[in-house]
Amino acid sequence: MRPMSQVAGLIAAALCLVAVPALADEPGPGGSKPPVPVSGEQVYTMVCQSCHMADGKGGVGAGSIPSLANNPKLKIAAYPISMVVNGRGAMPWFSDTLSAKQTAEVLTYVRTHFGNGYIKPVTEADVALIPATPRTASH
Amino acid sequence: MERTGHKTTRRQLLSAIGMLGGTAALYNMMTTLGHAAETQFTGPPNLSGARPGASVIVLGAGLAGMVAAYELTKAGYKVRVLEYQPRAGGRNWSLHGGDTYTELGGATQKVGFANGNYLNPGPWRIPHHHRTLLHYCKSFGVALEPFIQFNHNAYVHNTDAFGGKPQRFKALAADFEGNVAELLGKAIDLKGLDAEVTAEDRDRLKEALRNWGMLDHDMRYTKGLKSASHRGYDRPPGGGVNGAPTPSDLLPFDEVLKTGIWNNMAFFMNHEFQTTMFQPVGGMDQIGKAFAKQVQALITHNAKVTKISQDKKGVTVSYSDTGSGQISEAKADYCVCTIPLTVLSQLDNGLSPKMQAAVAAVPYSNSVKVGLEMKRRFWEEDASIYGGHSFTNQGISLISYPNNNFFKDGPAVLLGAFASGMGGYQLAGMTPEQRIEAVLEQGSVFHPESYRKEFMNGASVAWSRVPWALGCCARWTEETRKEHYQTLVSMDDRIVLAGEHASYVGCWMEGALLSSLDAISRLHKRALEA
Incomplete structure (x- = not known):
């Protein structure tokens, strides 16, 4: 067995897998290390596409998922930044799962794809201007 | 009072209290003597004496909507239920062989499972203390069997420990x-x-x-x-x-520590995940079907609610037929609205500004479930695993083995993924075919010899793309609970919301039922006082 100090170090290293009290019917301790998207396109594919679809056009059922294609609401970057950081309605917040860099990258990507032509890149500084609403896990 | 020697036994004391003060006193006494309360359910509401002709419209034929319709009808109300889907049950749902499912975006899956095999895309296990749900299961004749929640012999896999080799x-x-x-x-x-x-x-x-x-x-x-x-x-x-x-x-x-095994151990200690757990025989949808059998005549299917309005006289709901597009109106004195918040927040809903703010403040989680049909039960035959879960830190989170038909020959369906968070988004963004490939790849770590070899077909449900839910279940935070919860559960003039989102048992069927029973009890009181 290793000395205590080394063991303590290992425990600290493993603490990234923090046990959070289970609230909903959730998978439990698994799934803690999915691949991490880096580029704007990767963030779009691995996160946004789950609702807004590969073509950015969203969908319509009992309610609808807004289309990002040819969307004038993307013109002022603060609006989509606020939506990604804090969410609203059916749109979840991503302040605790996407970094400012990932948020900037994906918004730059969306604003220059799907028929959108807002070529000025969104920066981490732009994202930092929108404060994240505090979110503490709850029942 | 009988005595054992000079000491009154605990049971005798409780029984005496029960006789003196009724069950409520007994319940309170049991709690103070250290028996933790298991549930807030004290029995069905037993409402009665509705005013003649009084009516309620229920929006949504999930469990919350159907229990409201069932109990309010018993109380004497004239009840109608509007449901978007051709099927009752809501998130209480199973996909069986022969079913077809089309998600948002248009991808359609024809489920190829053998007869009797199924995937529960939503709820799949029932804690023993979810007494409301268990009460109605018993009342409506739903057969339950054990759900093997805790299996010591299943695997734990972590890409950062033991060179990625799973351990028992x-x-x-x-x-x-x-x-x-x-x-x-x-x-x-x-x-x-x-x-x-x-x-x-x-x-x-x-x-x-x-x-x-x-x-x-x-x-x-x-x-x-x-x-x-x-x-x-x-x-x-x-x-x-x-x-x-x-x-x-x-x-x-050091490798044991790298697996984070204490997280798995702690998971099984959570109140909601302690044994004994149950599942309905034949698929979770047996519960929705049993409820539907009670209230079928009240339900209008394929009805997409387009507008809700209320005034001093009552509630008016406009809806379109999802097939013909024909618009109709339904009127009632009161409304129990169980429409998911993701959808309700987009509707012209007739709610007060404060209530609308509450409805818009709670987005939904995003889990993905994938069922994989295998030619044989290699996890039982080769690995001695009978039910339970093998966990991984990969996006799929776990694979879970079927809890029924042990030792049988022939195809069986195992749960190939229960992904949430980032892992869930990644699977949801894929086509159904890509999802199957991804979960086969990840799940193969547990059973490398057999996983792909025995695979026959699969089906997946990504909740963010479910057309009538746009998500899995309500994600409350301490902050939104504080700011909006009491508003969300209050009666907004003639409309009251119900569903797991209006409970502290979020994401569980029990929450949907407890929320609905509380909502209709208050609605009934209000209707009698009006």
Whole structure:
């Protein structure tokens, strides 16, 4: 067995897998290390596409998922930044799962794809201007 | 009162209190005497005496909507239910062989499972203390069987430990506890706990550590029959000449720590995930079907609510037929609205600004479930795993083995993924075919010889793309609870919301039912007072 100090170090290293009290019917301790998207396109594919679809056009059922294609609401970057950081309605917040860099990258990507032509890149500084609403896990 | 010697037994005391003060007093007394309360359910609401002609419109034929319709009808209300889908049950849902499912974006899956096999895309396990749900299951004749929640023999896999090779839960848990026990014993011997614990308790604690951690005479966790009795044997006990067991090697403690095994151990200690758990025989949808059988005549299917309005006289709901597009109106004195918040927040809903703010403040989670039909039960036949979950830190989170038809030949469906968070988004963004490939790839770590070889077909549900839910279940935070919860559950003039989102048992069927029973009890009171 290793000395205590080394063991303590290992425990600290493993603490990234923090046990959070289970609230909903959730998978439990698994799934803690999915691949991490880096580029704007990767963030779009691995996160946004789950609702807004590969073509950015969203969908319509009992309610609808807004289309990002040819969307004038993307013109002022603060609006989509606020939506990604804090969410609203059916749109979840991503302040605790996407970094400012990932948020900037994906918004730059969306604003220059799907028929959108807002070529000025969104920066981490732009994202930092929108404060994240505090979110503490709850029942 | 009978007495045993001079001491009144606890049971006698409780029974006397029960006779004196009724069940409520008994319940309170049990709580104060240290029996933790299991549920807020004290029985069905037994509403009665609705005013003649009084009416309620229920929006949504999930469990919350159907229990409202059932109980309000019994109370004497004229009830109608509008449901978007051709099927009742809402998120209480199973996909069986022959079913077709089209998600948002248009991808359609024809489920190819053999007869009797199914995937529960939403709820799949029922805690023993979800008494409301269990009450209605019993009342409506839904057969339940055990859901194998905790299986010591299933695997735990972590890409950062043991070179990515899965280990049995029992071995990891035993080695974790054994090593922790040994370390604590050393801390006691080094007088590290002298300030915390009396000498007498130190002795008791050492004895506890020895027995709990399977330590040897020297308070060491070592390879031997003692540790093997928890972690498993190299050669298990047998009969005859080679009957004597031989112990198994311990795993390196640093690798055990890297797996984060304590997270798995703690998971099973959560109140909602403690055994015994149940599932309906034949698929979770048996519950929705049983409810629907009670209220079928009240339900209008394929009705997409387009507008809700209310005034001094009542509630008016406009809806379009999802097939013909024809617009109709329904009127009632009151409305129980169980439409998911994701959808309700987009509707012209007739709610007060404060209520609308509450509705818009709670987005939904995003889990993905994938069912994989395999030619044979290789997890049972080759790995001695009967039900339960094998966990991984990959996006799929776990695979879960079927809890029924043990030892049977022929195809069986296992759960190939229960992904949430980022892992869930990644699977949801894929086509159904890509999802199957991804979960086969990840799940193969547990059963590399068989996983792809025995695979026949699969089906997946990504909740963010479910057309009538746009998500899995409500994600409350401490902050939104504080700011919006009481508003969300209040009666907004003639409309009251119900569903798991209006409960503290979020994401569980129990929450949907408890929320609905509370909502209709208040609605009934209000209607009698009007």
